[in-house]
Amino acid sequence: MPISEKDCEALDASDPLAARRDLFALPDGVVYLDGNSLGALPRSVPERVNAFINDEWGRDLITSWNAHGWFDSPHRVGAKLAPLLGAAPDQVLVCDNLSLNIFKILSGAVALRPDRSVIVTELGNFPTDLYMADSVAAVHGLEVRTVDAGSVLDAIDDDVAVVSLSHVDFRTGEVLDLPAITRAAHEAGALAMWDLAHSTGVMAADLDLNDVDFAVGCGYKYLCGGPGAPAFQYVNRRLHAEFRHPLEGWHGHADPFALTRGFEPGPGMTRLRTGTPAMLSMVAFEEALEVFAGVDLAQIRTKSMALTQLFIDLVGERLADEPFELVAPADASRRGSQVSFAHPDAYPIVQALIARGVIGDFREPDRLRVGFAPLYVRYVDVWRAVATLCSVISTRQWDQPHFHERSTVT
Amino acid sequence: MPISEKDCEALDASDPLAARRDLFALPDGVVYLDGNSLGALPRSVPERVNAFINDEWGRDLITSWNAHGWFDSPHRVGAKLAPLLGAAPDQVLVCDNLSLNIFKILSGAVALRPDRSVIVTELGNFPTDLYMADSVAAVHGLEVRTVDAGSVLDAIDDDVAVVSLSHVDFRTGEVLDLPAITRAAHEAGALAMWDLAHSTGVMAADLDLNDVDFAVGCGYKYLCGGPGAPAFQYVNRRLHAEFRHPLEGWHGHADPFALTRGFEPGPGMTRLRTGTPAMLSMVAFEEALEVFAGVDLAQIRTKSMALTQLFIDLVGERLADEPFELVAPADASRRGSQVSFAHPDAYPIVQALIARGVIGDFREPDRLRVGFAPLYVRYVDVWRAVATLCSVISTRQWDQPHFHERSTVT
Numbered sequence: 130m131p132i133s134e135k136d137c138e139a140l141d142a143s144d145p146l147a148a149r150r151d152l153f154a155l156p157d158g159v160v161y162l163d164g165n166s167l168g169a170l171p172r173s174v175p176e177r178v179n180a181f182i183n184d185e186w187g188r189d190l191i192t193s194w195n196a197h198g199w200f201d202s203p204h205r206v207g208a209k210l211a212p213l214l215g216a217a218p219d220q221v222l223v224c225d226n227l228s229l230n231i232f233k234i235l236s237g238a239v240a241l242r243p244d245r246s247v248i249v250t251e252l253g254n255f256p257t258d259l260y261m262a263d264s265v266a267a268v269h270g271l272e273v274r275t276v277d278a279g280s281v282l283d284a285i286d287d288d289v290a291v292v293s294l295s296h297v298d299f300r301t302g303e304v305l306d307l308p309a310i311t312r313a314a315h316e317a318g319a320l321a322m323w324d325l326a327h328s329t330g331v332m333a334a335d336l337d338l339n340d341v342d343f344a345v346g347c348g349y350k351y352l353c354g355g356p357g358a359p360a361f362q363y364v365n366r367r368l369h370a371e372f373r374h375p376l377e378g379w380h381g382h383a384d385p386f387a388l389t390r391g392f393e394p395g396p397g398m399t400r401l402r403t404g405t406p407a408m409l410s411m412v413a414f415e416e417a418l419e420v421f422a423g424v425d426l427a428q429i430r431t432k433s434m435a436l437t438q439l440f441i442d443l444v445g446e447r448l449a450d451e452p453f454e455l456v457a458p459a460d461a462s463r464r465g466s467q468v469s470f471a472h473p474d475a476y477p478i479v480q481a482l483i484a485r486g487v488i489g490d491f492r493e494p495d496r497l498r499v500g501f502a503p504l505y506v507r508y509v510d511v512w513r514a515v516a517t518l519c520s521v522i523s524t525r526q527w528d529q530p531h532f533h534e535r536s537t538v539t
Numbered sequence: 540m541p542i543s544e545k546d547c548e549a550l551d552a553s554d555p556l557a558a559r560r561d562l563f564a565l566p567d568g569v570v571y572l573d574g575n576s577l578g579a580l581p582r583s584v585p586e587r588v589n590a591f592i593n594d595e596w597g598r599d600l601i602t603s604w605n606a607h608g609w610f611d612s613p614h615r616v617g618a619k620l621a622p623l624l625g626a627a628p629d630q631v632l633v634c635d636n637l638s639l640n641i642f643k644i645l646s647g648a649v650a651l652r653p654d655r656s657v658i659v660t661e662l663g664n665f666p667t668d669l670y671m672a673d674s675v676a677a678v679h680g681l682e683v684r685t686v687d688a689g690s691v692l693d694a695i696d697d698d699v700a701v702v703s704l705s706h707v708d709f710r711t712g713e714v715l716d717l718p719a720i721t722r723a724a725h726e727a728g729a730l731a732m733w734d735l736a737h738s739t740g741v742m743a744a745d746l747d748l749n750d751v752d753f754a755v756g757c758g759y760k761y762l763c764g765g766p767g768a769p770a771f772q773y774v775n776r777r778l779h780a781e782f783r784h785p786l787e788g789w790h791g792h793a794d795p796f797a798l799t800r801g802f803e804p805g806p807g808m809t810r811l812r813t814g815t816p817a818m819l820s821m822v823a824f825e826e827a828l829e830v831f832a833g834v835d836l837a838q839i840r841t842k843s844m845a846l847t848q849l850f851i852d853l854v855g856e857r858l859a860d861e862p863f864e865l866v867a868p869a870d871a872s873r874r875g876s877q878v879s880f881a882h883p884d885a886y887p888i889v890q891a892l893i894a895r896g897v898i899g900d901f902r903e904p905d906r907l908r909v910g911f912a913p914l915y916v917r918y919v920d921v922w923r924a925v926a927t928l929c930s931v932i933s934t935r936q937w938d939q940p941h942f943h944e945r946s947t948v949t
Contacts, residue, residue: 154597163601170597178592178819179585186766187580188566191573191898199766228788228814229639252800257789257814260802264785268678275800349815356596356609356818375674378638379667387903390662390685392670404638404667405759407820408766409588488601493797 131446132439132512140435140508145428149504152420153353160510160517162489165299165327165467165500168353168417177416178409186408203359203380203406204398206415210352210361213421214325214344215335220363222398223414224406227326227347227360229376231261233401234343234362235293237374238320239269242290245319246271249285249292251278255299258324262293268375278305282313289319296334297327297465300492302437302457304328304465308339315340326350329361330421331466331503332430336363343368351466351502352421354414362401369397378403420504429503434461436501436511437468443515444470451522456496467500477532481521484532487514541856542849542922550845550918555838559914562830563763570920570927572899575709575737575877575910578763578827587826588819596818613769613790613816614808616825620762620771623831624735624754625745630773632808633824634816637736637757637770639786641671643811644753644772645703647784648730649679652700655729659684659694659702665709668734672703678785688715692723699729706744707737707875710902712847712867714738714875718749725750736760739771740831741876741913742840746773753778761876761912762831764824772811779807788813830914839913844871846911846921847878853925854880861932866906877910887942891931894942897924 141147153169155161161169185193194200208218224230239248248262252275259275266273276284278298285292292314297304307323314321322343325334330351336344342365348358364372373394379385380402383393394400438461444453456469472478472495479491489499499514521527551557564580565571571579595603604610618628634640649658658672662685669685676683686694688708695702702724707714717733724731732753735744740761746754752775758768774782783804789795790812793803804810848871854863866879882888882905889901899909909924931937 154593156598156600159600161600167596167601167604169600170592175589175592175597179589182580182585182588182765182823183564186577187564187585190566190569190571190579191577191900192893193766194577225635225639226788226814226817228790229635229786232786255789256792256798256800256802259800260787260789260792263802264787268785347815355592356603357815357821359817360814375678376639376642377670377674378636379665379670380638382666382670388666390666390669392666392673404636404770405757405767407636407769407817409819409823410817411767413592413819483602490601 132443134509134512137439137508137512144432144508146432146503147507149420149424150507153505155505158486160487160514162487162499162501162506162514164502164506165350166490167356168350168502169505171353171417171420173419174355174413174416178413181409181412199408202408202411202415203402206411206418207361207398209415209418213329213426214363215333216337216363217366219397220366221361222401223348223359223361223411224402225360226357227345228257228261230345230360230362231258231324232265233374233376234322234345235261235265235291236268237372238291238322238343239265239271240373241320241368241371245288245290247274247288247290248272249274249276249281249289251276251281251294253278253298253300254293254295255324255326258293258295278303281305281310285313285317285319287317289314289317291320291322293322295324295327299327300456300496301469302465302467304463307334307341311339311341327465327467331433333426341365348414352414353417355410355417358410358414359407362398364398364401372400374401376403380404432503433466433501434464436503436506436508437461437464437466439508439511440468440499440501440515443511447515447519448522466503467498469496469498471495472497474527476535477527478521480532481527481529482517485517485521487517542853544919544922547849547918547922554842554918556842556913557917559830559834560917563915565915568896570897570924572897572909572911572916572924574912574916575760576900577766578760578912579915581763581827581830583829584765584823584826588823591819591822609818612818612821612825613812616821616828617771617808619825619828623739623836624773625743626747626773627776629807630776631771632811633758633769633771633821634812635770636767637755638667638671640755640770640772641668641734642675643784643786644732644755644774645671645675645701646678647782648701648732648753649675649681650783651730651778651781655698655700657682657684657698657700659686659691659699661686661688661691661704663688663708663710664703664705665734665736668703668705688713691715691720695723695727695729697727699724699727701730701732703732705734705737709737710866710906711879712875712877714873717744717751721749721751737875737877741843743836751775758824762824763827765820765827768820768824769817772808774808774811782810784811786813790814842913843876843911844874846913846916846918847871847874847876849918849921850878850909850911850925853921857925857929858932876913877908879906879908881905882907884937886945887937888931890942891937891939892927895927895931897927
């Protein structure tokens, strides 16, 4: 029997995470399936930011760096995030953006393996990860060995300094085998850096358990930290003492207000700080993390897999005659919290969906991509998204000229 | 005849900038003389940020990158700031923090002079400028030639790739001769980078007029952009085509959403972008710049010089018997908008002043530092600050034990 809307309502009724949706301010009538690009707004953020601006910046002014803990915020927000990474709190720091943090970590990592000449990465990695690998390689005279995801294990040999990969492929949603690849890197004497941008908040990475060396990720996707929220960095404690990178700035100094001539790296994660953190963005992120308070990551993962499977099943049932080609692992355990379908008219279809209040995104060259944030996406939202897609297709609504016009950002 | 409070009131009454103070939300009873560390809150910022959070992030979600111009914001805020720098708008970009931008600019600058081996800077430059010079020199195998401010011209020879200096010394408030040093650098075939952190918003730099190559600065001091506001970068248009740096990320790509494998630098300042901008901090900065709308920089500079002179004169008149030693040029035209006095008990004195609502700051080793933001500091504020200082000294209030306790940030 085909899946019905009632089936979806029943799933919502028994969803242990259902109440979390009330923690978000979601626009009426919108099905938001782009939390993998920009997470929805947690309801408590506006008031917190307003208090920050008026009472901390406005009233207490410069004294707030101490009085309100601004100076320690990169560590404090890192510690708050740490449980979602499976990390002890003193190994996570929140600051700057993901691109910059990739540069910091990769630079520092290759310096720990000065006798090795290769950075391994894969073709499907996010572009900025690849650009930074190219840049670090150029600075240090190294080779970037870029292979497809299936060949990563074969590419790790004794010349490899660092393996730099994304936990979840941003185009296909494929989950790479973080434990096995990290182990293989270590067995070859290499270090492993994982970009968790598309996994943190929807699945465990168990960084400590897997003895991962380095991880990075952003705050603005599933973590709901707000547009351009500061990014995070994880450095395994066993590497803290020797880790150095070229972007060491005064906030990373052992005694920043001594304002001395030579850089002395601060203890632990301190040395990964650069300059003054963007406090408005920081405080929004800190408050946003409250939506994860006390949450069970296993419940999130279970619901995430169910949501992606439901979307795939509904498209299969209801749009079997359309040229939608699944670009995601069929096995839910190997999928992140997103699904992509290739379709020759993906671009105007995505625009028509957005016009109807179903927000996903388009990714080159021909992908409709939808992401499912388990804290606020319901099973009925998946139903409505596919029902709207059916309507857009059956009426050929997508074929209106203005849905074909390309904008700069999609 | 000694200066009186009435004299100060008269100066305020005839101050053409007096009305600007109403644009700020200042706490009652506080004399705020630390705008050189963290600018006061412009009144219109809270409402703008609130609208941004609720209507752009919350309601319009991912579509805001286009619909509300988020993606272009680093350029747009740069263009809004450009008149304060004396720069054509397409040469200024706002993103990341000052430390990171120094690294970008210095790295790119030395790469434009591959046959040269020296970065010239001065001992009084801000520490993070020196750390980044050290780091760039280490990466490129260069020498950092660190001299005192008076010897900069002598240090510029044919080996010099870049001269990296602060326009205003953060400890002494001394203004370096930007036009003459830039000319000397060019005559020697070198490039000049100026850190305008302590000058933008209180004096002209006339970057285009002086044919400066590069400039950087932060948004959170006199520009009042909020704690950790994104920083700015200026690259002279004649260098745009060839400028490259190692932190090139996807937002700097010529076609960022093509998400292609190789980095292709975007036109003009685009290539100085790294990753996703911290939008909450960005939008606060953008709104804050409204306090400068239509302002006459010459009026700001005139008032700034008058305020620093008034402070010096009042200390001279009223505290002549105390061991205060002026650590600032006696000539107002060679001073920025701050004044420092050395005093053996500067630390507890500053703490006692703060306890009385007069907020300046302490800088190692023995400096009381006060800054004067001409848009919101009145002449009577200077009177009250010195009157309070007299009271703190005469009653030995500063010698209470808790004023001697050191905190992490001052």
